[in-house]
Amino acid sequence: MNQAPRQRMTHQARRQQLLTVAWDLIRQEGTDALTLGRVAEEAGVSKPVVYDHFSTRHGLLAALYEDFDIRQNALFDAAMAAAGDRLQDKAAVVAASYVNCVLTQGREIPDVLSALDSTPELAEVKRQYQLDFIEKFRGWFAAFVAPSGIPLATMWGLLGAADAISSAVICGDISQQEGLQELTALIITTIERSR
Known part of the structure; x- marks a missing residue:
């Protein structure tokens, strides 16, 4: 044969x-x-x-985060393209996309994020992806804020809150619905503070 x-x-x-x-x-x-x-x-x-x-192992960890980020960005871009024009609509879509992306990857992404903080080189990889997300976020909500935009310190705070809420959903400390509602409210409050 x-x-x-x-x-x-x-x-x-x-x-x-x-x-x-x-x-x-x-x-x-x-x-x-x-x-x-x-x-x-x-x-x-x-x-x-x-x-x-x-x-190296560090190269693999960076590649894993890049893999996650590419998939996450594609989902975000598609969801935001289909989102309504109202602030509430866009905020709800970002909150759902953020939490759902983390839920889809499960407990693996918090483990990879933790490992990325283990060296300055890997922490910088993570930071660059975070800065990219911050710029996308600012673009999505530019029409709702003052010309000066959303302050960087505010964006870092929101990103930290989004990560913490997503982690709490993964661990079962809060329900997915509770996480989505809280993150949506935080996004709306962030935008309203930047008007």
Whole structure:
């Protein structure tokens, strides 16, 4: 019986496979179990394949956060494009998108975020993605605020609150509905303070 020759994965397809394996590993065992060797073992590939894609554990953590951020941004952009024009509509869409993105990824994203804070280099990666989100947020609500915009300190406070609320929903400390209502109210209050 002739077997069909195995086809090599493209570089991008292999990278996505390795990221999926890494997310599964974090989901099952947490970030402490995340090593390049372990990802290779779980993916059924040699260590050099994983090192070729990520070089270091830090590189893998940064890639995981980038993977999450790309998916999150696509969902946000689609939701905001479909949102109504009223402040309340936009605030509700941002709140729902934020909480739902974190819920979709589950407890893995808080673990990755915590690991990102473990070194200055990784903390800077996280900070850059946060700054990108802040700029998007400012753009979404520019029509509702003074020309000076939403102060950066206010945005950092709102981002921290959004992360804390999302974490509380994941842990079951508050319901998803409670989280959505509170985050929507905080967004509206933030915008109204910036008028």
